[in-house]
Amino acid sequence: MRRTAFSSYHPIVNFTYFAAVLVFAMLFMHPVFQAVALVSALVNSVLLNGRRAVRFNLRFLLPLFVLMAVVNPAFSHAGVTILFYLRDGNPVTLESILYGIAASCAYATVIVWFSCYNAVMTSDKFIYLFGRIMPALSLILSMVLRFVPRYRQQVKAISDAQKCVGRDVTQGNPLRRARNGIRILSVMTTWALENAIETADAMKSRGYGLPNRTSFSIYRFDGRDRNAFAAMAGLIGVVLLGAAFGENGIRYFPSVHVKHASPFGVAVYAAYFMLCMLPAAIQIVEELKWKSIASKN
Amino acid sequence: MRRQPLTDRRLTRRTLLAAALILVVIPATMLLGIFALNDRKYLFVSLLIVLYTMIPFALVFERRKPQARELIVIAVLAAIAVAGRAAFFMLPEFKPVVAIVIIAGVCFGGEAGFLVGAASGFVSNFFFGQGPWTPWQMFCFGIIGFIAGVLYKKGWLKRSRISLCVFGGLSTLVVYGGIINIGSVMMFDPVLTKEALLASYASGFWFDSVHAVATVLFLFFLSRPMIEKLDRTKVKYGLIEP
Amino acid sequence: MEIYRIKELSFAFPLQDKHALSGIDLAIGAGEFVAICGKSGCGKxxxxxxxxxxxxxxxxxxxxIHYKGRPAAExxxxxxxxxxxxVLQNPDNGIVTDKVWHELAFGLESLGYGQQTIRLRVAEMASFFGIQSWFRKPVNELSGGQKQLLNLASVMAMxxxxxxxxxxxxxxxPISAVDFLETVSKINRELGTTVILTEHRLEEALPLADRLIVLDDGAVIADDSPRRAGAWLHGLGHPMFASxxxxxRIYAGVEAGADPAAPSPLTVKEGRQWLDRRMNGVAGGANAAIGRKRELIGESAAAQGKKPESMPSEAPPAAAEGSQSVSADGAEILPSEVPPSAAVAESRPASANDLAFADDNRMPAGAMSGNLPGSAPAADVPQSGAYPANPAINEATAREARKSAWRLLLDKPVAAPAAAPAVSFKDxxxxxxxxGPDAIKDLSFEVKKGEFYCLVGGNGTGKSTTLSLMSGLLRPYRGKVRIDGRNPAALGADELFANLLAVLPQNxxxxxxxxxxxxxxxEIFDGARLTKEQKREKVEAAIRFAELEPLLGMHPYDLSGGEQQRAALAKVLLLEPSILLLDEPTKGLDGFFKAKLGEFLQKLNAGGVTIVMVSHDIEFCAxxxxxxxxxxDGGVIASKAAKPFFAGNGFYTTAANRMAxxxxxxxxxxxDVIARCDDSR
Structure with a gap:
């Protein structure tokens, strides 16, 4: 994962941003909104994940997108503009094709946003956010995240040790492999439980369970976060206002009907675009700033 | 330590909360979806509903201020479930998560079962990538653990191998397969139709079957030693009461 | 000020009659650095x-138990x-959360401190312990030493x-251990924090401690400054003195009874100074102390000629059993070592005849076919004792004698070394x-059949990787690895690990x-084609060999570290290997169990099993x-017979060697050093 400007912001800023863009991507089916969301999601994913994102988008997302767009008209026959009939006598309509494209576009956007989310919202940010409202559960999360890599190493150690007494999980018929695998899991369970007792002692020893536990974080909500948060809240407000006035509205069935763009509508589009592009903008601005500083030194 | 009465009260409080959610909040969300959001926002609405169902568990658990040992047991079992997938890297679709969640439910009660399931669903996606599928998986794993715990308490589910295997196979096929397929239709298909759902069940059938067979096999070989081990830790260290 | 006052403390675990602690009286003052030692299971x-x-x-x-004047329980x-x-023993188990910074804050969160206080404390701790550079890392990326330092820091944060x-x-x-102990000492010195520490690595810990408490079987047997407690132990002839x-130990061995009040050297530096003074004194003429010494230690000194002090002082097996054996000195220990071996020795001729070791070019494992390698030491006990008196000189001959005795018994030609080497690495x-970088670079070496080969070296130099290459878990991308002339990675697990190779894993x-x-x-015979009777016989032989009789009914996890090691060793030996690989076998073992393990390995080796061991433990290898x-750096730099090897090193060698x-x-x-001192007299 690369260090990006946006992920250095406070988790609240990160989380609010992703919550907003994800919900909007799922809700807004208006072509302009969808295009804005998809394009900015792609741009952000490339900025965050680099070449890997490009490869992912092309190899995985594009086929999925095409498939979904094709499948929808095969199942849905609503709509008034009939283009042709399938062999089984069902009609294929323009509306269902368009809707299929819109829906797969929404889905693709959600997936790409999630890939950005995964790059920015690391587990400790999530744990920090929910540590306040759900301290016990977020501690469990933190512990599981601590245990899993440790258990994986142990699985490796056990499987090596077992292999060296002739129990190889990678050889033999599937039943034998499965049995050897289960043996490993069983050994791991004993080991994990016995060691966990000491961990429980370590927790007690450091006062876990005393009343009024606080939740510490290394994140500080500073001026930069405040500005970003305010800008974001403003943009979200405008978009929601637009949604309330139906600027994002589109009807696919029985026939496609889009609300025509008004000046206010255009403002809403712009706000949505700015919201979606916020991480990319921050990134670019910071890079320019850095270059100018570096050139002066 | 007798905690039986406490457990009962917890169950009722959770039931009340769940009832309120099911009767009031979920229909309200659906109505919101139909009227305010122009319908067909299945993905969004279904995600909201799935998230709601998990709230009562979270709230009840947080409110009773669990002890270090309870946290440890849940975290260990969830981590075993997640890491167990690593142990079976050589056999795709052959995953022990459901089996471990069921064992957790049987040994430590429905609440622990749910939390182990939900936590393993959530955390495994920190390694494989979060997405709209996360809440669905959390819910499916969690609810199976919860059902296992409740059925065991009611006496309908025994600790015997046969009983666990039957329950494991059915719950994987029906509960997990059933819900996950709805989830994938919600995610992939914009329109929720009977045909799409059937197509999804048909295409997912083989995966679900392998998954169910895996669960049965795991429970067959793993349930007795696992339960023995958990009981041993319970006895040796007075870990947690079911 | 008194921190702890313990009076008449006795404790027994549920369902056990034996007291884990009995009649303990202690007072611990503020600011003291107290080290507690005793063998595993003594109640520390x-x-x-x-x-x-x-x-x-x-x-x-x-x-x-009173803590600061009030009952501790209250x-x-x-x-x-x-x-x-x-701070707990296993660094991994002490850590609860997944990030370093979170772990540092964990205790402070429990205590309910505010954001600002925690921030400051955490920063302080990170600076004091030098954690800044890995402050934001996930815990699983840390080394063992860093993890234990993190445990310490997160406790000190409170x-x-x-x-x-x-x-x-x-x-x-060893390196992180010394660093860690130095840090603890720094805490004690600079913050005045009272430190109570149990430790096996007394070599490093004792010079730091103000006071040493020795526990034996739940009771305090010594409580004094380290020097005097050590002298006291020596006076008691207590096996703990071996640690x-x-x-x-050298001082006590040479100057025993000299002047009880004279401070015994504790560090290598003091040891050197003492040695120089003494040797100059010897050179200068008569030293009254020597004469006195001869008188005082009497027959034990006489025994030193044949039976070295080494065995008793490195924890004799009888003492390791945990009995109250307070033998005056090593001499008495010897007989107790003979019986198990002797018992086997009697049954040997019969079993040797109908041995199944028809294979010519392979050394017989011997291990579990009813005739245990344990019989070998019995063969040479009459010759030279379990260990020759002047190891540096007699080592090789004694070893050869032991081996040839074994071979003769098996009617084997002594010319075995001519066959293919047990392990060979070529380029x-x-x-x-x-x-990535090369973990192993141009590595070539050979282990001859029947050799006891130790790979020593620092962390991350590729030692464990080499073991994995030997066991076929990894394959080289260039060069040849051969086990008994065959490629381990190409052999199936069934072939490789049946009667050929066995690996005792680190854990x-x-x-x-x-x-x-x-x-x-x-369980090891799961799926093997053997009759019940055969299985039982083999298992019983293994149990006898590893002395597991009292532990059979126990859960493996309820055993102590040394006992677990033995149970695991017995298990891999059931595969009747001719080559045994060990990865850090002495990790976490105390002196007694180390001595026991060493003895087992020598028995096996004498029985013809080739042993390849990876270790940090210089003293054990020596x-x-x-x-x-x-x-x-991914290769073998030098390889020699053990004694000349360490004799040639200036830094990477035993404490005794550094001293003398x-x-x-x-x-x-x-x-060796004691023997030289005596000789030069």
Whole structure:
């Protein structure tokens, strides 16, 4: 994962941003909104994940997108503009094709946003956010995240040790492999439980369970976060206002009907675009700033 | 330590909360979806509903201020479930998560079962990538653990191998397969139709079957030693009461 | 001010009659650095846990523990959490959360401190312990030493007035262990925090401590300054003395009875100074002390000629059994060592005749076919004792004698070394990632059949990787690895690990599958084509060999570290290997179990099993190894017979050698040095 400007912001800023863009991507089916969301999601994913994102988008997302767009008209026959009939006598309509494209576009956007989310919202940010409202559960999360890599190493150690007494999980018929695998899991369970007792002692020893536990974080909500948060809240407000006035509205069935763009509508589009592009903008601005500083030194 | 009465009260409080959610909040969300959001926002609405169902568990658990040992047991079992997938890297679709969640439910009660399931669903996606599928998986794993715990308490589910295997196979096929397929239709298909759902069940059938067979096999070989081990830790260290 | 006052403390675990602690009276003052030692299972950990009541085990308790003048049990949980810091043995288990910074804050969060306070404390701790550079890392990326340092820092963040550490360095490599102990000492010196520490690495820990408490079987047998407690132990002839630092042991061995008030040297530096003074004195003429010494230690000194002090001082097996054996000196220990071997020896001729070792070019494993390698030492006990008196000189001949005795018994030609080497590496290169650095670089070496080969060297130099290459877990990308002339990676696990190769993993727990030791040993035959009778016989032989009889019904995880090691060793020996690979077998073992393990390995080796061992433990390799190879930067830098090997090193060598090398570079063990001192008299 690369260090990006946006992920250095406070988790609240990160989380609010992703919550907003994800919900909007799922809700807004208006072509302009969808295009804005998809394009900015792609741009952000490339900025965050680099070449890997490009490869992912092309190899995985594009086929999925095409498939979904094709499948929808095969199942849905609503709509008034009939283009042709399938062999089984069902009609294929323009509306269902368009809707299929819109829906797969929404889905693709959600997936790409999630890939950005995964790059920015690391587990400790999530744990920090929910540590306040759900301290016990977020501690469990933190512990599981601590245990899993440790258990994986142990699985490796056990499987090596077992292999060296002739129990190889990678050889033999599937039943034998499965049995050897289960043996490993069983050994791991004993080991994990016995060691966990000491961990429980370590927790007690450091006062876990005393009343009024606080939740510490290394994140500080500073001026930069405040500005970003305010800008974001403003943009979200405008978009929601637009949604309330139906600027994002589109009807696919029985026939496609889009609300025509008004000046206010255009403002809403712009706000949505700015919201979606916020991480990319921050990134670019910071890079320019850095270059100018570096050139002066 | 007798905690039986406490457990009962917890169950009722959770039931009340769940009832309120099911009767009031979920229909309200659906109505919101139909009227305010122009319908067909299945993905969004279904995600909201799935998230709601998990709230009562979270709230009840947080409110009773669990002890270090309870946290440890849940975290260990969830981590075993997640890491167990690593142990079976050589056999795709052959995953022990459901089996471990069921064992957790049987040994430590429905609440622990749910939390182990939900936590393993959530955390495994920190390694494989979060997405709209996360809440669905959390819910499916969690609810199976919860059902296992409740059925065991009611006496309908025994600790015997046969009983666990039957329950494991059915719950994987029906509960997990059933819900996950709805989830994938919600995610992939914009329109929720009977045909799409059937197509999804048909295409997912083989995966679900392998998954169910895996669960049965795991429970067959793993349930007795696992339960023995958990009981041993319970006895040796007075870990947690079911 | 007094921190702890313990009166008449006795404790027994539930369902056990034997007291884990009995009649303990102690007072610990503020600012002291107290080291507690005693062999595994003597009650050290139990005592420490009682000092922090929230961690105290359940059981029957009598007597009182006062903490700062008030009964410890009445100390409220908040004070206990903040004021009494406790660091556990296994660094991995002490860590709860997944990030370093979160772990540092964990205790402070529990105490309910505000954001600002925690921020400051965490920053302080990170600076004091030098954690800044890995402050934001996930815990699983840290090394063992860093993890234990993190445990320490997160306890210190709560500003405790007492710091209790339960064998904190047993899982660490020597370098991190020394660093860790230095840090603890720094805390004691610079913050005045009282430190109570149990430790196996007395060589490093004792010079730091103000006071040494020795526990034996739940009772305090010595409580004094380290020097005087050591002298006292020596006076008692207590087996625990074997674990004292080499300079102290050499001093006691040479000057015993000299002047009880004269301070015994504790560190290598003091040891050198003492040695120089003494040797100059000897050179200068008569030394009254020597004469006195001869008188005082009487027959034990006479015994030294045949039977070295080494055996008793390195924890004789009889003593390791945990009995109250307070033998005056080594001489008496010898007989107790004979019976098990002798018992086997009697049955040997019969079994030797109908041996199934028809294979010519392979040394017989011998291990489990009813005739245990344990019989071998019995063969040479009459010759030279278990260990020759002047090891540096007699080592090789004694070893050869032992081996040839064994071979003769088996009607084997002694010319075996002419056959293919047990292990050979030729120009081997290995890397974990295609683009990663080479972990093994141009590695070539050979291990002859029947050799006891030790690979020593620092962390991350590729030692363990080499073992994995030998066991076929990894394949080199260039060069040849051959086990008994065959390629391990190409052989199937069935072929490779049946009667040829066995690996004792670093963590023996990775081998245990069943719920009792006995079931676990039988488990290894799962799917093997053997009759019940054969299986039982083999298992019984293994049990006898590894002395597991009293442990059979126990859960493998309820055993101590040394016992687990033995159970695992028995298990891999059931595969009847002719080559045994060991990865850090002495990790976490105390002196007694180490001695026991060393003895087992020598038995096996004498029985013809080739042993390849990877270890950090210089003292152990010097003591038991035959050939030692220095591993550095992915290759073997030098390899020689053990004694000349360490004699040639200036830094990477035993404490005894570092102390005396300016006079006798080839004196490697404490016993060597003592022998030279006696000779030069």
């Amino acid at each position: 950990s139990t005592l420490l846990r009682h000092l922090k009541p929230i961690l105290a085990p359940h059981g029957r308790l009598s007597g009182t 100390t409220d949980r908040r004070t206990q959490a903040a004021d009494i810091g406790f 500003h405790p007035s007492v710091l209790i550490l339960d064998e904190p360095t047993s899982q660490l490599d 004292m630092p080499s300079p102290m 081997v290169w290995f890397k974990y990632d295609k683009n 023996p727990q990775t081998l245990f599958v069943k719920k009792t030791v006995e079931l676990d040993l039988h 003591r038991y190894g035959e050939t030692c190879a220095m591993f550095f 090398r300016h006079r006798w570079p080839d004196a490697v063990t404490a016993e």
